[in-house]
Amino acid sequence: MPFDERIEQALYAALGPLGQKDAPPRLSAAIPYAVFPGGARIRPTILLAVASACGDDRPEVSTAAAVALEFIHCASLVHDDLPAFDNADLRRGKPSLHRAFSEPLAVLAGDSLIVMAFEVLSSAGRAAPDRALALTGCLARHTGAPHGICAGQAWESEPRIDLAAYHRAKTAALFVAATQMGALAAGQEAEPWHDLGARIGEAFQVADDLKDALLTPDQTGKPSGQDAAHLRPSAVQTMGVEGAMAYMKDILGGAIASIPSCPGEAMLAKLVQAYAHKITMVPVAANRDVA
Amino acid sequence: MPFDERIEQALYAALGPLGQKDAPPRLSAAIPYAVFPGGARIRPTILLAVASACGDDRPEVSTAAAVALEFIHCASLVHDDLPAFDNADLRRGKPSLHRAFSEPLAVLAGDSLIVMAFEVLSSAGRAAPDRALALTGCLARHTGAPHGICAGQAWESEPRIDLAAYHRAKTAALFVAATQMGALAAGQEAEPWHDLGARIGEAFQVADDLKDALLTPDQTGKPSGQDAAHLRPSAVQTMGVEGAMAYMKDILGGAIASIPSCPGEAMLAKLVQAYAHKITMVPVAANRDVA
Numbered sequence: 148m149p150f151d152e153r154i155e156q157a158l159y160a161a162l163g164p165l166g167q168k169d170a171p172p173r174l175s176a177a178i179p180y181a182v183f184p185g186g187a188r189i190r191p192t193i194l195l196a197v198a199s200a201c202g203d204d205r206p207e208v209s210t211a212a213a214v215a216l217e218f219i220h221c222a223s224l225v226h227d228d229l230p231a232f233d234n235a236d237l238r239r240g241k242p243s244l245h246r247a248f249s250e251p252l253a254v255l256a257g258d259s260l261i262v263m264a265f266e267v268l269s270s271a272g273r274a275a276p277d278r279a280l281a282l283t284g285c286l287a288r289h290t291g292a293p294h295g296i297c298a299g300q301a302w303e304s305e306p307r308i309d310l311a312a313y314h315r316a317k318t319a320a321l322f323v324a325a326t327q328m329g330a331l332a333a334g335q336e337a338e339p340w341h342d343l344g345a346r347i348g349e350a351f352q353v354a355d356d357l358k359d360a361l362l363t364p365d366q367t368g369k370p371s372g373q374d375a376a377h378l379r380p381s382a383v384q385t386m387g388v389e390g391a392m393a394y395m396k397d398i399l400g401g402a403i404a405s406i407p408s409c410p411g412e413a414m415l416a417k418l419v420q421a422y423a424h425k426i427t428m429v430p431v432a433a434n435r436d437v438a
Numbered sequence: 439m440p441f442d443e444r445i446e447q448a449l450y451a452a453l454g455p456l457g458q459k460d461a462p463p464r465l466s467a468a469i470p471y472a473v474f475p476g477g478a479r480i481r482p483t484i485l486l487a488v489a490s491a492c493g494d495d496r497p498e499v500s501t502a503a504a505v506a507l508e509f510i511h512c513a514s515l516v517h518d519d520l521p522a523f524d525n526a527d528l529r530r531g532k533p534s535l536h537r538a539f540s541e542p543l544a545v546l547a548g549d550s551l552i553v554m555a556f557e558v559l560s561s562a563g564r565a566a567p568d569r570a571l572a573l574t575g576c577l578a579r580h581t582g583a584p585h586g587i588c589a590g591q592a593w594e595s596e597p598r599i600d601l602a603a604y605h606r607a608k609t610a611a612l613f614v615a616a617t618q619m620g621a622l623a624a625g626q627e628a629e630p631w632h633d634l635g636a637r638i639g640e641a642f643q644v645a646d647d648l649k650d651a652l653l654t655p656d657q658t659g660k661p662s663g664q665d666a667a668h669l670r671p672s673a674v675q676t677m678g679v680e681g682a683m684a685y686m687k688d689i690l691g692g693a694i695a696s697i698p699s700c701p702g703e704a705m706l707a708k709l710v711q712a713y714a715h716k717i718t719m720v721p722v723a724a725n726r727d728v729a
Contacts, residue, residue, distance in 0.1 A: 164583075164584055165583060165584050167584050167585075169584070169585070169600060169602075169603040170583065170584030170585070170589060170603075171583075171584070171589050171592040171593045171595070171596050171600075171603075171607075172596065173592065173595055173596055174583055174584075174588070174589060174592035174595070175583065175584060178583060222549075226545055226546075226549065229545065231540075231541035231542045231545060232542055232545075248595075249522075249595060250522035251522045251523055251591075251592075251594070251595050252592065252595050254517055254520065254522060254523075254545065255517075255583075255588045255591055255592045255595075257549070258513075258517065258548070258549070258552060258582070258588045259582045259583040259586075259588040259589075261549060261552050261553060261582075262552060262578050262581045262582030262583075262586065262588065263578070263582050263583070265556040265574055265578050266574075266575060266578035266579065266582060268574070269571050269572075269574040269575035269578060270575060272571050273571065276567035276568050276570075276571050277567050279567075279571055280560050280563050280564065280567050280570055280571060281560075283556055283557075283559070283560040283574060284557060284560035284561060287553050287554070287556050287557035287560060288557065290553045291549070291550045291552075291553030291554050291557060292455075292456060292461065292462075292465055292466065292469060292546075292550040292553075292554070293455055293456050293458050293460070293461030293462070293465075293466060294458075294460070294461070295550075295553065297465070297546045297549050297550040297553065298461060298462050298465060298550075300542075300546055301462040301464065301465035301542075301543065301546045302462045303542070304462070304464055304465070304539075304540060304542050304543050304546075305462050305463065305464055309460060309462075311460075312460040312461075312462075316462075
């Protein structure tokens, strides 16, 4: 089964318990609203690609890991859109969750998705408890504090920002989780997969900065110019559009070079190249329109 | 070591990583602010008491479970105090977290505590992965949706409320987690411990309704009259003060009767009686003052 189909099916299945009759109906509607329709599902796809490159001998565990990671990502989008943060009206081309439901339900849907991520790992892990526990630890480290995406978002509340720590935590953390969890789900060590995730994450951040600077809300499905509006540090501000594009290509070259030796090394390099093309294409095209 | 000392030491140790130099300092201050000084630590105390009654052969696992449960409880207080929910200025006798820090940091401190709860279970579980995974599943089920405290809070956003489901999820869930996690941490089955947790939770909810109706903010360290102000269903509204007190005593009697056969059964019954005395005493005294 192709990765994208496997991810959508598993996400859908993991939300099944929300349909139980003694569940609060609006929360049970808000949580799937945060998950479907998805964006590119880039993090779970990377996770499954790494698991596959490592043999993927327990696909039920890697699939659960992919779901858990995507739930955390969706939770972070819902909470980041809240009035206290970006106050975003749009997300993935539709009203943000707090706009469509309410602010309390947005907080609770995000909280629930964080919890469900760990629940999914625990359920799938019965047959491989050691792997499930390692996955839980890895996901938690890259989600919470002091080094996960919660910490990344929290840097924006600091009077003085540690830029390297901010980018590592805010964006790279979930990409490192993606590559490391892919390896762990297939029974391999996490550490050799750190650099690939970190570099993809860095490239993704630069691509996102470029999109935020160059694209319209119609093209991205969310508000533009948020970095400038919120005075957030951005690669475009630091090195200009051309500089940021060159930098992104360098990082992706380094990402491919960092792939550890494994049975699926060549397949994985191709996949990263395809993603590199995809994430660079949009801002490059937009820049041509602007120029 | 007495339970309370063991809990405080372990909570403190689990927050240690926040002191790392590349952590965002304000979030690293906000998270301990949510945890210390604590309330009665009643949920982790019940957890350790049940683990102890079941032999507590892996105290590092039961201690981690107690920390995880208290982190979830603290996270729920921080998020429930947010302007979108209770908009509370006070908690445990000091400014609520969003008042002391900011709303973004309150959202993120709550999120981080949820994540850290599962991280603590994963770290402590290496020596007993099966127990750690069962604990993860149990904590997640009682925290998230459709039946955990997130769902409980979400019932307050419903146009029609299922009162039984609301109380089960909003308050009883974490008490059921306390008794069941105590058993699981000691290698026992969770199911026989459900009723004890559910009944303690129910009694606690009634006691809380009584406190909310009868005590002043000086006595509770948080705003009074919140149930009436937010039109929340409360035992006091339904059956009056005297009726609610009689009801609470009945429930606690049932709780003690429900304790499963185990080596520490008598010890546990005493502990529940002591707590019963503690949680009934305050509203009883206040009612005398009012009367």
